Amino acid sequence: MDYIKERFKAKADELGxxxxxLLKQHGSKKLDEVTVAQTYQGMRGVTGLVSETSLLxxxxxxxxxxxxxxxxxxxxxxxxxxxxxxxxxxxYLMLIGxxxxxxxxxxxxxxxxxxxxxxxxxxxxxxxxxxDTHPMTQFGIGIMAMQTESVFAKAYSDxxxxxxxxxxxxxxAMNLIARLPRLAAYIYRRKYKGNVHIEPDxxxxxxxxxxxxxxYDDDSFRALxxxxxxxxxxxxxxxxxxxxxxxxxxxxxxxxxxxxxxxNGLAGPLHGLANQEVIRWIQQLREELGxxxxxxxxxxxxxxxxxxxxxxxxxxxxxxxxxxxxxxxxQMEFAKKHLPDDELVNIVWRVYEVVPPxxxxxxxxxxxxxxVDAHSGALLVHYGLVEYEFYTVLFGVSRAxxxxxxxxxxxxxxxxxxxxxxxxxxWMKDFVSGKIETGF
Ligand code: NMX
Ligand code: MLT
Numbered sequence: 001m002d003y004i005k006e007r008f009k010a011k012a013d014e015l016g017x018x019x020x021x022l023l024k025q026h027g028s029k030k031l032d033e034v035t036v037a038q039t040y041q042g043m044r045g046v047t048g049l050v051s052e053t054s055l056l057x058x059x060x061x062x063x064x065x066x067x068x069x070x071x072x073x074x075x076x077x078x079x080x081x082x083x084x085x086x087x088x089x090x091x092y093l094m095l096i097g098x099x100x101x102x103x104x105x106x107x108x109x110x111x112x113x114x115x116x117x118x119x120x121x122x123x124x125x126x127x128x129x130x131x132d133t134h135p136m137t138q139f140g141i142g143i144m145a146m147q148t149e150s151v152f153a154k155a156y157s158d159x160x161x162x163x164x165x166x167x168x169x170x171x172x173a174m175n176l177i178a179r180l181p182r183l184a185a186y187i188y189r190r191k192y193k194g195n196v197h198i199e200p201d202x203x204x205x206x207x208x209x210x211x212x213x214x215x216y217d218d219d220s221f222r223a224l225x226x227x228x229x230x231x232x233x234x235x236x237x238x239x240x241x242x243x244x245x246x247x248x249x250x251x252x253x254x255x256x257x258x259x260x261x262x263x264n265g266l267a268g269p270l271h272g273l274a275n276q277e278v279i280r281w282i283q284q285l286r287e288e289l290g291x292x293x294x295x296x297x298x299x300x301x302x303x304x305x306x307x308x309x310x311x312x313x314x315x316x317x318x319x320x321x322x323x324x325x326x327x328x329x330x331q332m333e334f335a336k337k338h339l340p341d342d343e344l345v346n347i348v349w350r351v352y353e354v355v356p357p358x359x360x361x362x363x364x365x366x367x368x369x370x371x372v373d374a375h376s377g378a379l380l381v382h383y384g385l386v387e388y389e390f391y392t393v394l395f396g397v398s399r400a401x402x403x404x405x406x407x408x409x410x411x412x413x414x415x416x417x418x419x420x421x422x423x424x425x426x427w428m429k430d431f432v433s434g435k436i437e438t439g440f
Pocket of ligand 2: 234235238239240241271318319320371372
């Protein structure tokens with residue numbers, strides 16, 4: 001067995017015993033109370049899930065196994081002379097719970113390189129789609145077409161012991177992560193680069209090779225991809241993509257089925273699609289003004305128009321965060337170092353000065369600050385990756401690291417099928433008037 005898989009198994013046995021003990025001793029302890037409003041309003045603030053890989057603090061932002069984004073940028077392994085962390089290292093951290101050594105990240109690069117072959121029928125399936133199909137739709141369909149490769153689905157159909165589920169899920173997760181950059185690059189090159197494809201470079205790391213297959217071999221773009229793939233990987237368990245993967249996986253749907261479902265959630269404009277919406281929104285602003293760097297008054301007018309039209313300001317707000325997203329800050333730092341004079345980046349920074357007080361003024365927006373999507377597109381445009389409909393696919397490739405590490409944990413801890421209780425408004429009225437008690 002691969003040594004990282006062995007380490008994971010040892011950690012999972014240890015935590016599995018802890019969880020058993022925790023449930024035995026404290027299983028009936030109350031964790032939360034749920035109000036009528038929370039039931040109608042997206043279960044906001046209800047603690048109802050366990051996800052080992054990361055934890056979100058409303059003010060400090062995301063911590064992966066206790067490490068903040070600035071700490072990860074300092075402590076995770078890099079390529080020689082590299083400035084940004086290797087996502088392989090982050091995956092190791094999320095899976096094992098400890099910082100990797102350089103050789104662990106290198107080992108994952110090699111393992112994923114060896115497993116990265118995408119079967120021809122997947123590309124054939126993509127080729128059958130109209131070229132203007134949204135890249136996220138192509139991505140979801142490509143992942144589903146790859147489900148033929150699921151070792152878990154095959155093993156389950158052959159008949160396996162429950163105790164072995166985690167092992168097959170692990171293999172699927174590793175294969176899927178290895179193959180996603182190839183699939184994503186294929187979609188990109190087919191749709192935007194005349195269907196001319198670029199062979200992988202086995203000497204490169206996972207994110208570096210992804211940049212290469214997309215057609216961007218600039219060192220600083222590779223650094224950006226390593227940073228991008230690291231910061232988008234996970235955001236605890238309750239966000240739409242992570243929760244969906246967990247939910248669908250809880251039915252023992254294999255990682256291909258579960259991950260494709262999560263990607264359909266990421267494709268929504270209130271979630272991962274917001275990164276394309278931000279660039280679209282800024283381009284429209286520039287078109288209205290005839291180009292150039294808009295001043296603050298012009299941006300303010302445009303923001304107010306957006307709100308008056310009953311639309312959200314993309315890239316701003318969050319269901320949990322209550323401060324500027326540290327993922328936004330990390331990208332801002334990258335831009336200050338590599339492209340401080342870029343016009344679009346400067347617009348993003350100016351928008352950051354204008355939007356929060358206006359959203360605050362509305363009195364209802366709980367978080368007026370920018371999230372990860374407010375910055376990412378401007379960086380990509382700078383390097384020539386201007387096709388903004390593709391941006392959510394990049395987010396999705398990165399998100400695989402967190403949600404598939406989590407799915408390995410779900411199966412290793414033998415978490416059951418997810419099935420919360422729902423009620424009707426009729427039931428709710430009877431409950432609030434005291435006619436019935438919950439009885440659950
Ligand atoms: N622009 C305008 N109105 C907003 C915004 C915004 N950026 N954010 C929240 N609101 C409104 C929201 O629509 C709601 O209005 P109403 O009561 O009329 O329905 C009200 O403020 C209260 O919403 P919140 O409780 O602050 O936010 P909620 O937790 O429901 O939603 C988001 C969180 C992220 C969906 C929301 O802030 C939003 O729509 N933001 C813009 C889209 C976006 O950037 N999404 C990306 C999130 C990050 N990601 O990658 O997933
Ligand atoms: C995410 O990265 O998943 C988003 O910030 C959305 C969330 O956490 O709800």
